[in-house]
Amino acid sequence: MSGKEKPAIAVSACLLGQRCRYNGEIKPWSGVAELEKSFRIIPVCPELLGGLPVPREPSEISGDRVITRSGKDVTNAFVTGAEKTLESVKRNGCVAALLKERSPSCGRGLVHNGLFDGGMVSGNGIAADLLERNGIPVFGESQIQELLKGIAL
Numbered sequence: 421m422s423g424k425e426k427p428a429i430a431v432s433a434c435l436l437g438q439r440c441r442y443n444g445e446i447k448p449w450s451g452v453a454e455l456e457k458s459f460r461i462i463p464v465c466p467e468l469l470g471g472l473p474v475p476r477e478p479s480e481i482s483g484d485r486v487i488t489r490s491g492k493d494v495t496n497a498f499v500t501g502a503e504k505t506l507e508s509v510k511r512n513g514c515v516a517a518l519l520k521e522r523s524p525s526c527g528r529g530l531v532h533n534g535l536f537d538g539g540m541v542s543g544n545g546i547a548a549d550l551l552e553r554n555g556i557p558v559f560g561e562s563q564i565q566e567l568l569k570g571i572a573l
Contacts, residue, residue: 430517444475466547470501482534502547521560
């Protein structure tokens with residue numbers, strides 16, 4: 421980019437291969453190398469930023485709350501993590517976020533339905549919603565081409 425610093429983009433840390441998923445598994449995403457060509461990557465994990473451990477019980481959005489499979493309300497941790505993610509995005513000057521699809525914190529457009537049966541409903545995760553409400557474009561990992569086309573480099 422001819423001497424110019426690459427623009428920053430927030431990326432879900434789990435997509436970068438960091439061990440932060442609820443079940444502790446590593447599932448790196450193959451699109452990282454393509455993103456690194458155009459962006460300076462800022463890893464974020466709203467759930468860890470909210471104080472949740474790895475591994476942790478699966479959580480899903482149910483109404484306006486985030487509930488674990490056993491019924492524990494973890495909404496406050498998700499909200500705190502979303503707020504800290506927004507702070508990081510702003511501090512680093514991120515032009516967009518590429519977040520883990522279907523996640524109760526990072527999902528955009530579709531999230532698990534709150535019944536722990538694998539079903540999906542329209543909606544955003546807590547962090548994705550907060551970022552979008554603050555003018556940060558949010559994309560899921562299957563939307564890398566839309567991201568690359570939509571962000572002026």
